[in-house]
Amino acid sequence: MxxxxxPKLPIDKVEALKEALQVDDFVATLLIQRGIETYEDARKFFRPSLKDLHNPYLMKDMDKAVQRIEQALNNNENILVYGDYDVDGTTAVALMASYLKTRTTQVATYIPDRYAEGYGVSYAGIDFAHDNNFSLIIALDCGIKAIDKVAYANEKDIDFIICDHHRPGDEIPNAVAVLDPKRPDCDYPYKELCGCGVGFKLVQALAENQGQTPEDLTEYLDLLATAIGADIVPVTGENRALAYFGLQVINSNPRPGFKAIIQQIKKEELNITDVVFIIAPRINAAGRMKHGNHAVTLLMEQDYNEAIKFAIDIETFNADRKEADQLITQEALIQIEVDGEQERLTTVVYNESWHKGVIGIVASRLTETYYRPTIVFTKSGDKLAASARSVSGFDVYNAIDACSEFIEQFGGHKYAAGLTIKEENYEAFKQAFEDTVSKTIDRNLLTPExxxxxxxxxxxxxxxxxxxxxxxxxxxxxxxxxxxxxxxxxxxxxxxxxxxxxxxxxxxxxxxxxxxxxxxxxxxxxxxxxxxxxxxxxxxxxxxxxxxxxxxxxxxxxxxxxxxx
Missing domain, CATH: 2.40.50.460 (OB fold (Dihydrolipoamide Acetyltransferase, E2P))
Known part of the structure; x- marks a missing residue:
């Protein structure tokens, strides 16, 4: 290690904050390291308030999204709430659908099948919407790169609203509204929202039209706190305030689904670490081992006794997930040793029989073992699908992007990404990834800090x-x-x-x-x-x-x- x-901070800064807050040197130093430099900064930090949330209409296309949803509500249109199968996606779907159900009965949810449809917006999902007379799809935690899929939906007279937080490509989909604070042309002041967070901002805007304030939406913040923790977004600014109040909801008045999970684990008070390592893996397990719909159903269930039944099922999925990821991790470690690849600066492994639902977890385990950028592949239909994880300080998204000639599709963040390639391109991609990382990584980053x-x-x-x-x-x-x-x-x-x-x-x-x-x-x-x-x-x-x-x-x-x- x-x-x-x-590094030491300027003495005058430390003294000024120490005097303003009447605290000692250590506390003042810790605050300044976190960007807290004034009394007002400290007030917002130590006393979070939902009143300090940004105006949702500062986000590009928010007005268009609200106008289209209000139109759908007024005309009794069928609305399909569509989201990814991970924790961020399923909590976002549960949040959006729960809110919309307070205003219309014409709303349904859709989570793509991890194995049959893959990540993000799918043609199958759009066909489902068309066959069942949905005229509006609200996509959460996905869609920012779904250029062709949105065009396909437009051909079928289905409108799209996209709520995403991933980096956009060179082109923005031709949707009615594309909400993404990472859009280059979006001036929203806080860029680090998760997908569920972008969905919440849309709900906040819709609620404002009804004369409601963020304080009226606290019942949804348990979902948002879970997404913030699970998606490893910065716990700063808006995210910190939303997580703070979401944890209060989880510990004081959790929705039946959370209450059922907490009952299974028998822990009295949960902090953000507990949410990440106890609640989130169980929600994720449904999408990994069975289908993300199970997680959404649990999170939206109003009857505690029914929620208990779903929670028991999910506990079984989670046990299966643990067994699978332990077995695959051992197989991957053996593969690395047999192939003599310990000296490489990257870890790239593949086995066609590995469970697609746990390769992300396995990638994280391998990163912990060898501490280098890691990609784990498995067979998915006639292609290879993979999850990538990185080490602190290295942007694996950019490294994968540099190998795009061998990639069918990919998306993600600085430290985690997913990609799909043709099987015949595996060895070429593996070498290109190694070459890219070798040229760009600071060798110090390969030792945990x-x-x-x-x-x-x-x-x-x-x-x-x-x-x-x-x-x-x-x-x-x-x-x-x-x-x-x-x-x-x-x-x-x-x-x-x-x-x-x-x-x-x-x-x-x-x-x-x-x-x-x-x-x-x-x-x-x-x-x-x-x-x-x-x-x-x-x-x-x-x-x-x-x-x-x-x-x-x-x-x-x-x-x-x-x-x-």
Missing amino acids: RWTLK IKIDAQIHLADITPKFYRILKQFAPFGPGNMIPVFMTTHLRDTGYGKCVGEDDKHLRVTVRQPNAPNIVGIGFSLGDKFDLINDKKLFNAVYSIDENHWNGNVSLQLKLRDIKESF
């Missing part, structure tokens, strides 16, 4: 300091949980390896003039020798609470340790 201590916010003393870790840190939540990209470094620590002599196969490390650390504090290092069991016999060591960690037998105490969540000189 590379330890990178963030821990970014450290500040160096502190154990004596600085007080209940008051932790209470302030907790108010930095919800955490995520752009507002990561604060990470600290402390040097010249010693274990009290009771440090040991714990867990299955002694995989984890438990220490009680001490430093002069400071109380002892327990630290737990998950997957750090192999570093026991660094702390044994009361050796001096340095540690990088975050701070959290340990709940045990009704007692609550602060502890260090160790990220890494190194010998201290």
Whole structure:
């Protein structure tokens, strides 16, 4: 691991904020690192308000989208709410359809089959709309590159409204409205909304026409908080406010579908990490192992007893997903070793029998193992489909785009993408991708980095300091949980390896003039020798609470340790 201590900030900036907020140096530093430099910035950060959301009409084509939907509502047209099969897509569909159902009965949902139709808008979906007399399709979390599909719909007299957040290509589809803050000609002030977030802005605009405010839409924010967490968009600005209130809904008054999932896992209060690692995988599992419609049905179900039945099914899908991704990950690791490809700067693997629904998870696991840009392919009809994942700091979307001569279609973000190629182009694409990455990547990015916010003393870790840190939540990209470094620590002599196969490390650390504090290092069991016999060591960690037998105490969540000189 590379330890990178963030650069020192200008003293005058730190002093000014420290004085304005009456906080200590560490808190002022943490805030400025997150772009919080004034009292007003801090107010919005620590006291999020839905009143601070941007006017939805600042988004390009919002007026056209609202006008067309109002026309459809007034004329009792059939509206099809269409979305991708991942968490962002299914939550977006559930949010939009739930809102529209408060105003019309003429609304239905459509999630493409991951295996038969693939990602995004499909011809089959448009045919379904035509055969069932839908005159308007609202596409969520997809559609920004669906030039030909939208043209096909226009031929069938079906209008499209696109709500997407992926990067557009050179051409924008010829839809009634294309809402995407990443459009070059869109001046919307916040560019990092997820697909569900763009859908929410459309609902916000529609609700304004009815005299409603964002506060009247809080019942939908549990869906939006889940999408924000699952899609790994920055938890800054609007996203942070929406996630903040969405978590409140999840913990105080969740929709029956969420309540049923939470009942399965039996956890009392969920934070954004729990949403990402507990709720989101279960929603995703439906689309991965069966069909995304199961997730939408669960999320829209009003009857708790019915929701419980769907949640039990989804729990089974999730167990199947875990089994499949573990098996495929092992097969992929063996393939890499047998082919002797450990020395490459990229990981590209293929097996025609791998489950298409879990190759994205497998790509993430391989990235964790070898820490390099990774693409996992499987057979999909007469083509090969793949999921790509990247390492921090490297734009895998641009790297794939540079190999476009071998690609049928692709889309995605800086750190995650999907693509389709012809089977005969696999080896050529694999080499082109390796060549592109080799020419463009900074070799330092191939070693995992821990970014450290500040160096502190154990004596600085007080209940008051932790209470302030907790108010930095919800955490995520752009507002990561604060990470600290402390040097010249010693274990009290009771440090040991714990867990299955002694995989984890438990220490009680001490430093002069400071109380002892327990630290737990998950997957750090192999570093026991660094702390044994009361050796001096340095540690990088975050701070959290340990709940045990009704007692609550602060502890260090160790990220890494190194010998201290």
